[in-house]
Amino acid sequence: MEREREDYAVELQDLTVAYDAKPVLWDIDLKIPQGKLMAVVGPNGAGKTTLIKAMLGLLRPVSGAVRFLNGNDNGGDLRSLKNRIGYVPQSGSVDWDFPATVQDVVLMGCYGKLGWIRRPRKADLALARQTLQKVGMAEYASRQISQLSGGQQQRVFLARALVQEAEVYFMDEPFKGVDAQTEKAIVLLLKELKEQGKTVVVVHHDLQTVANYFDWVTLINLRVVASGPVEEVFHEENVQKTYRSTGKLLRSTV
Numbered sequence: 390m391e392r393e394r395e396d397y398a399v400e401l402q403d404l405t406v407a408y409d410a411k412p413v414l415w416d417i418d419l420k421i422p423q424g425k426l427m428a429v430v431g432p433n434g435a436g437k438t439t440l441i442k443a444m445l446g447l448l449r450p451v452s453g454a455v456r457f458l459n460g461n462d463n464g465g466d467l468r469s470l471k472n473r474i475g476y477v478p479q480s481g482s483v484d485w486d487f488p489a490t491v492q493d494v495v496l497m498g499c500y501g502k503l504g505w506i507r508r509p510r511k512a513d514l515a516l517a518r519q520t521l522q523k524v525g526m527a528e529y530a531s532r533q534i535s536q537l538s539g540g541q542q543q544r545v546f547l548a549r550a551l552v553q554e555a556e557v558y559f560m561d562e563p564f565k566g567v568d569a570q571t572e573k574a575i576v577l578l579l580k581e582l583k584e585q586g587k588t589v590v591v592v593h594h595d596l597q598t599v600a601n602y603f604d605w606v607t608l609i610n611l612r613v614v615a616s617g618p619v620e621e622v623f624h625e626e627n628v629q630k631t632y633r634s635t636g637k638l639l640r641s642t643v
């Protein structure tokens with residue numbers, strides 16, 4: 390039984406989340422196997438960001454449970470799992486006026502390992518530099534984050550997550566507003582993470598690239614319409630069902 394749990398990076402059971410008593414996620418059951426690159430797709434307002442926030446314990450669900458890796462309950466032992474879980478928020482949701490350099494922001498990714506008090510070691514600085522190089526931002530290391538373009542900020546937040554060396558990553562629309570070259574760089578990083586056995590959950594809007602970029606997909610619109618290997622569940626019928634209006638789906642659940 391324990392072994393079976395270990396195979397799942399994240400497991401959701403009967404998860405319902407509401408804002409002001411209005412449900413936006415309804416009775417979600419989901420198992421995300423370890424080592425998958427998973428896209429979460431669905432129309433605007435479908436509950437994708439809410440799903441990620443609920444998984445991370447940033448929102449309290451009305452009911453249900455979230456379990457990571459070895460079966461720890463969300464809210465109970467999530468703190469001890471913190472360093473094993475990385476999060477790249479939607480760039481629009483971040484306060485970019487926060488006074489910090491690019492290098493500072495990337496080093497924040499090491500704090501889980503370092504603790505807040507300790508100064509970064511040489512190895513952390515080297516890792517931060519190397520990761521900035523990877524995302525093509527090394528030359529901006531001492532620039533204030535407020536003085537970067539949207540796509541550059543996105544790359545920096547990706548670098549911050551990468552230095553954390555987590556096991557499960559959540560990324561909320563990492564391709565939003567980035568140019569083709571940055572998109573390619575991010576895709577390469579995602580594939581690299583997968584090769585290292587990491588699990589990556591990505592909110593994604595471009596249906597055209599799902600099959601190229603990901604091996605697992607969850608289609609969501611208030612409820613999970615389908616979740617599984619891309620080649621099995623990402624087909625016309627499921628996409629149609631997902632992009633029907635939320636109202637219709639809600640009526641069909643009650």
Ligand SMILES: Nc1ncnc2c1ncn2[C@@H]1O[C@H](COP(=O)(O)OP(=O)(O)OP(=O)(O)O)[C@@H](O)[C@H]1O
Pocket residue numbers: 408409413431432433434435436437438439440
């Ligand atoms: N803090 C909040 N308070 C009240 N309602 C909210 C809040 N955040 C989101 N919602 C509502 O919950 C629903 C789901 O929002 P969510 O941001 O999870 O959707 P999404 O699928 O990520 O959408 P998008 O593709 O537009 O980013 C939407 O109807 C939204 O208006």
